[in-house]
Amino acid sequence: MAESPFDPMDSAPHDGTRVLLLVTTPDGKLCPVCGSWDLDKGAKRPKPYWANDLEFKHGRAFSRACKPLGWKRVSLTPPGAIAAQEVARAQA
Numbered sequence: 001m002a003e004s005p006f007d008p009m010d011s012a013p014h015d016g017t018r019v020l021l022l023v024t025t026p027d028g029k030l031c032p033v034c035g036s037w038d039l040d041k042g043a044k045r046p047k048p049y050w051a052n053d054l055e056f057k058h059g060r061a062f063s064r065a066c067k068p069l070g071w072k073r074v075s076l077t078p079p080g081a082i083a084a085q086e087v088a089r090a091q092a
Helices: 060-065 079-091
Strands: 019-024 030-038 049-052 067-073
Touching (some): 019 049, 049 060
Antiparallel strands (some): 019 030, 019 067, 030 049
């Protein structure tokens, strides 16, 4: 079996940093989605959870039901910019 490109969830940041999550949706499908640890501070009885971008379409209950299996850091540099930097470095 191939090694997963995702890191284990126990090493994921719990400070609100957006990451790429590999989640299992309530219907059992695997889905990569961006998300972050949400402390749920606005609730009367906060229940922290892994919020994700599907929450905006399907609601908080759906987001809470998505079980994250792994995570990866999200690169904020567009791939084209990285390639351009490498070409410039090679020409220097």
